[in-house]
Amino acid sequence: MAINPSILALDFDGVICDGLIEYFQVAWRTYCQVWQPVNNIAPESLANQFYPLRAVIETGWEMPVLIRALIREIPAENIYREWGTIVKQILQEEDLQPAEIGAKLDKNRDEWIGNDLDGWLSLHRFYPGVVEKIQATLKSDIPLYIITTKEGRFVQKLLQQSGVDFGREAIFGKEVKRPKYEILRELIQSHQVSPKTVWFVEDRLKTLQVVDKQADLEEVKLYLADWGYNTTLERENAQKDPRIQLISLPKFAQDFSMWK
Numbered sequence: 001m002a003i004n005p006s007i008l009a010l011d012f013d014g015v016i017c018d019g020l021i022e023y024f025q026v027a028w029r030t031y032c033q034v035w036q037p038v039n040n041i042a043p044e045s046l047a048n049q050f051y052p053l054r055a056v057i058e059t060g061w062e063m064p065v066l067i068r069a070l071i072r073e074i075p076a077e078n079i080y081r082e083w084g085t086i087v088k089q090i091l092q093e094e095d096l097q098p099a100e101i102g103a104k105l106d107k108n109r110d111e112w113i114g115n116d117l118d119g120w121l122s123l124h125r126f127y128p129g130v131v132e133k134i135q136a137t138l139k140s141d142i143p144l145y146i147i148t149t150k151e152g153r154f155v156q157k158l159l160q161q162s163g164v165d166f167g168r169e170a171i172f173g174k175e176v177k178r179p180k181y182e183i184l185r186e187l188i189q190s191h192q193v194s195p196k197t198v199w200f201v202e203d204r205l206k207t208l209q210v211v212d213k214q215a216d217l218e219e220v221k222l223y224l225a226d227w228g229y230n231t232t233l234e235r236e237n238a239q240k241d242p243r244i245q246l247i248s249l250p251k252f253a254q255d256f257s258m259w260k
Contacts, residue, residue, distance in 0.1 A: 003256060004256045004257075006142070006191065006198060007198045009200045010134075010145070010200075011146075011180075011202040011203060012148035013150055013228075013229070014227075014229040016126060017125070018126070020050075022120065022123035024046075026105060026109050027063035027064045029108045029112075030063070030104045031071075034101060034104060035068060037071075049076065050066060050070065053080070054066075055229045056231070057229070060102060060106075065096075069086055069087075069090060074086060080231060080233075128253075129249060130252070135163075143191060144170065145172065146170065146173075147183050148172070150173055152168065179210070180200075180210075184198065184200060184217060185214070185217065195216065195217055195219040196220070201225055202222070202228075204229070208222045208238075209241075209244075212243050223244070223245050223246075224244055224246050225247060226246050226248050247259060
């Protein structure tokens with residue numbers, strides 16, 4: 001393995017930024033619109049139940065449904081094991097459509113951003129040591145890119161808040177509407193580098209597995225961020241996969257030569 005990458009690509013949510021507080025707040029607002037509880041104030045323990053279970057969520061519309069599962073007192077261990085079945089059951093029993101829930105959630109977020117951008121930005125936290133690692137990489141000759149499902153303009157605003165001057169052209173957000181593996185492919189082609197010298201850090205195991213299935217990307221170095229939105233089982237599976245390396249936050253902050 002090369003001592004340094006020729007390209008470093010990072011996911012944003014769950015690798016650089018912890019948005020759990022925002023996720024819960026916007027999900028609760030949406031839950032209130034869909035299920036119309038008598039009390040619009042979230043139960044005191046609900047957020048702390050929600051945070052660790054964020055790892056089961058694949059698409060944003062599932063977040064209010066996760067809150068519904070918790071309100072219905074479905075045990076956390078069941079949610080970890082059977083989330084796909086549980087979410088389908090709730091949708092069917094309560095005659096709900098994912099697209100409608102997703103539209104409400106997106107509208108809530110857009111209105112919040114439009115009315116109180118500073119307040120919305122304040123609900124995000126950067127993981128310890130990550131900003132420093134980004135700044136050090138930007139000062140080096142290693143091209144750094146962010147590939148995320150969050151809108152690029154918000155990624156840039158959040159980075160600017162933390163004093164990071166990250167070029168908008170190096171952020172591939174939700175608006176590009178292309179799979180992450182396609183963006184990796186484009187970066188390899190534009191920089192004319194070997195895939196084996198490209199390193200990609202992501203907190204979603206399934207995303208890394210999809211990259212691995214691309215024949216021309218099978219040599220890209222894949223890292224699963226163990227501090228992100230993933231489960232114990234996913235981390236265990238990553239450790240069994242010779243193509244995927246589990247990386248800790250302290251190791252991420254170290255010199256690239258230590259990423260082994």
